[in-house]
Amino acid sequence: MASNYAGGQYKEYTAMLRQRMSELPSFCAEFFRGIENETLVRTRCAYAGDLRNFFRFVTTELPAFQGREVKSLTLSDLDAISATEIEMYLAHVSYYTAEDNREVVNQDRAKARKLSTIRSFYKYFCKKEKLKNNPPSLVDLPTIREKAIIRLEPNEVAILLDVVQSGDGLTEKQKKYHVRTQKRDLAILTLFLGTGIRISELVGIDMDDINFSANEFSIIRKGGNQDILVFGDEARAALLDYMLEREHIIAEEGHEEALFLSLQRKRITVRAVENLVEKYAAIAVPLKKISPHKLRSTYGTTLYRETGDIYLVADVLGHKDVNTTRKHYAAASEDRRRLAAKVVKLRED
16 A cells, blocks of 8 residues: 555654754754644654754854854753844855755745744744744745746647657667666656646555556555545556556565566655656657656646636645645636737727
8 A cells, every 4th residue: 555655754754853853952852742743744854954954054153152062052042043143044045065065055945944944943932931032033034936837738748658658769778778667657657647646646656556447546645644546548558558567577575565666676766756757858848847746737737727627626636725726727827818818909900
């Protein structure tokens, strides 16, 4: 079941969270216990990483704390930090060199997330009356500029699937691997384009999650809930074709149930799927930067265009809030803008 993969992910993120917490001041443990019931372990892990970076900035860049160990910081120390110093931190993370000499660049969206983490942290301890001041609340979130939705047009979808099926345009080296992965890759691309599945949901599918009698399969959603997705005839054909091949592949120990395998006979990773999508898309639509999420956007846009039902789109895509769906798919689409250009007459014919 897909829940086996989700359980493995939970253990992995829990171990990572504990490792990061071991580098933080002791009072942070109370914060993570306090938010456990309302957040995913992956979210808490990201919070721990953000807090670790913030505390490192405090002990290396702020004169009052320079030379201190991160773990030696106290809540009283945090009470002494000003809103101006929080703004200095946001300016710092725009571009800095990490401890491993890696150059790190953060755009507005990433900076907004880091500030949100610090806000949540201060808000928690202010609510517990263990902090008197809340400087992050005085700092404005960076403005997030909405990006146009990049998606494939119907003819581009056909071209992309043709490339996956034929291998045309691949290098000679890529063609050697394509012989072994063609059916798998076609099934993966068809699922993205035919169901709007998330990449994290796709890599977690096990063989016994698929029910060909009802043309459906079970997945574990982003929030940890189990759900059912229904696929059409094209996805059914691609999946059946791949399954006939998959049944003869002996997977590595611990990966026996996984539907999609790498060439190493292990459950395929998120990064591997991203790479294969980018590889085929670069040939089919070289002027568009296509990722698995863009394929999901293509499905959502097509479904809304065909049905006009925003609630159906939200349900199929697994959005908890329909406003999220409306924001991305019910805005003035290119089709409606073209209609607007036609109906406004400047002079009578």
